[in-house]
Amino acid sequence: MSRIFDYIIEYKEYAALSLLCLLSFFLIGNSDAPEIRSLRSFFVAAVGYAQSSVAWIPNPVAERNENKALHELNLELAAEVGRLRQAAAENERLRSMLAFKQQSNFRVLAADVVGKTITESRNVFTLNAGRKDSIAVDMPVITDAGLVGRIISVSDHFALVQIILNRDFRAAALVARNRVEGVIAWENGDYARLRNIPKSYVIQAGDVVVTSESSNLFPPNITIGTVVEVGDEPNSLFQRIAVKPAVDFQSLGHVFVVLSSVNKERKDLEAAYAQKSSSLVKGANGTNGSNGAKGIGR
Amino acid sequence: MPQVLIYLGLAVLLSLAHLLIVRFMSIDGVTPDLLLILVVWIAISNGQMSGVIAGFVIGLVMDGITGDVPGTNALSKTIAGFIAGYFFNENKVYLTLGNYPALLITLLCAVIHNFVYYFFHVRYSDMTFSVFIYKLCIASAFYTTLFAIIPMIVTARKRERVQY
Numbered sequence: 001m002s003r004i005f006d007y008i009i010e011y012k013e014y015a016a017l018s019l020l021c022l023l024s025f026f027l028i029g030n031s032d033a034p035e036i037r038s039l040r041s042f043f044v045a046a047v048g049y050a051q052s053s054v055a056w057i058p059n060p061v062a063e064r065n066e067n068k069a070l071h072e073l074n075l076e077l078a079a080e081v082g083r084l085r086q087a088a089a090e091n092e093r094l095r096s097m098l099a100f101k102q103q104s105n106f107r108v109l110a111a112d113v114v115g116k117t118i119t120e121s122r123n124v125f126t127l128n129a130g131r132k133d134s135i136a137v138d139m140p141v142i143t144d145a146g147l148v149g150r151i152i153s154v155s156d157h158f159a160l161v162q163i164i165l166n167r168d169f170r171a172a173a174l175v176a177r178n179r180v181e182g183v184i185a186w187e188n189g190d191y192a193r194l195r196n197i198p199k200s201y202v203i204q205a206g207d208v209v210v211t212s213e214s215s216n217l218f219p220p221n222i223t224i225g226t227v228v229e230v231g232d233e234p235n236s237l238f239q240r241i242a243v244k245p246a247v248d249f250q251s252l253g254h255v256f257v258v259l260s261s262v263n264k265e266r267k268d269l270e271a272a273y274a275q276k277s278s279s280l281v282k283g284a285n286g287t288n289g290s291n292g293a294k295g296i297g298r
Numbered sequence: 299m300p301q302v303l304i305y306l307g308l309a310v311l312l313s314l315a316h317l318l319i320v321r322f323m324s325i326d327g328v329t330p331d332l333l334l335i336l337v338v339w340i341a342i343s344n345g346q347m348s349g350v351i352a353g354f355v356i357g358l359v360m361d362g363i364t365g366d367v368p369g370t371n372a373l374s375k376t377i378a379g380f381i382a383g384y385f386f387n388e389n390k391v392y393l394t395l396g397n398y399p400a401l402l403i404t405l406l407c408a409v410i411h412n413f414v415y416y417f418f419h420v421r422y423s424d425m426t427f428s429v430f431i432y433k434l435c436i437a438s439a440f441y442t443t444l445f446a447i448i449p450m451i452v453t454a455r456k457r458e459r460v461q462y
Contacts, residue, residue: 012347013345013346013347013350013380013383016347016350016351017346017350017376017377017380020350020351020353020354020372020376021373021376021377023354023369023372024354024357024369024370024372024373024376025369025373026369027361027368027369027372028367028368028369028370028373028418029369031367031368031369036368039362039368040362040365040368043362043363043365044365047317047362047363047364047365050314050317050318051317051318054318057322059321059322061322061324061325062321062324065326
């Protein structure tokens with residue numbers, strides 16, 4: 001026994017270390033014991049009281065860090081607000097499109113504009129829907145705002161839309177107020193032209209232009225745009241009418257393709273007649289041959 | 299006995315400093331451990347036994363004022379006191395404390411102390427091992443060592459006065 005005691009005395013530092021370490025582990029292990037908890041609460045209260053007495057002293061480093069953290073938070077929140085605003089605007093747009101789809105009399109297919117080819121004269125958009133979605137050439141493309149254009153080419157999963165602001169686009173149109181018919185076409189600039197309206201008809205700025213029943217491609221009464229400028233075409237019997245498209249092509253992101261098939265019987269009949277009388281029609285239209293029977297038929 | 303009272307007074311003073319002033323010295327959440335410097339000083343001046351006991355008692359006080367899990371500071375400072383006590387040499391106390399070895403011993407003890415102390419905290423946090431090692435163990439130890447320069451200079455001056 002005395003040898004053990006001597007051994008402990010000899011290595012008393014190690015014995016003390018072991019004992020105090022064990023005591024520390026005991027405290028750590030029993031930190032939830034009620035006695036220790038009440039002791040801790042006492043210390044916490046005392047420390048809190050002491051610290052509150054000097055809490056009024058500003059801490060520049062902590063304040064700078066807090067300021068930096070708040071700046072970062074502010075930046076994140078600003079970005080979040082931007083994202084939410086964008087989402088709200090998109091939500092609004094999709095809601096109006098959904099309402100349009102539900103109210104529409106046509107069978108339509110929603111598609112996204114995934115590409116915009118804007119050149120001097122050939123403005124076309126690419127849609128992310130194609131032949132496999134039942135899209136075919138000549139199908140009209142619309143939005144809740146109005147007419148966008150027509151399908152000119154289609155692959156299995158994509159389709160090209162010839163928009164109103166394209167030199168090759170033609171559509172039979174009429175002024176909604178007085179039902180005067182003409183042809184919508186585009187030369188350049190931001191506005192389309194309503195052609196073939198004789199000078200004898202009164203067309204005013206603000207008149208709404210819609211698709212005509214005469215068109216064998218587009219359903220009737222789809223808004224094309226609004227007349228913004230009326231003038232005289234030099235050396236011609238017709239007026240020069242500028243039409244602002246109802247659709248904002250810059251921000252266009254979602255469209256509907258009208259899937260209702262064109263009345264083939266009507267189309268064939270009109271095509272056969274147009275072929276037969278092409279020479280006669282060309283003669284009658286003179287220099288405006290390109291806007292003739294073929295144009296109105298569209 | 300008077301020496302114990304001096305150490306006790308210093309412990310109270312440094313505890314108050316830790317409570318009230320150390321928050322102004324915080325750099326990215328890293329603060330110096332002034333009480334650890336005291337433990338190291340006691341161990342180098344009086345030996346391993348004193349270092350171990352001082353480490354445990356001061357650690358308990360630290361646990362109380364910091365609101366830590368009781369025993370975590372006591373354990374880490376007991377170990378730090380034991381290691382610092384290895385460098386005790388009755389004939390070279392002032393030589394050790396008044397020179398750079400004091401800083402190296404403080405650094406070594408601080409690294410081991412931080413490793414043991416923060417080990418209990420890191421277990422419950424999502425901190426990575428590298429952050430634990432570099433920030434909590436090493437950076438914090440260097441910061442503590444920086445403050446050990448003050449008692450080292452004071453001891454060096456004291457030694458010069460004794461010599462003259």
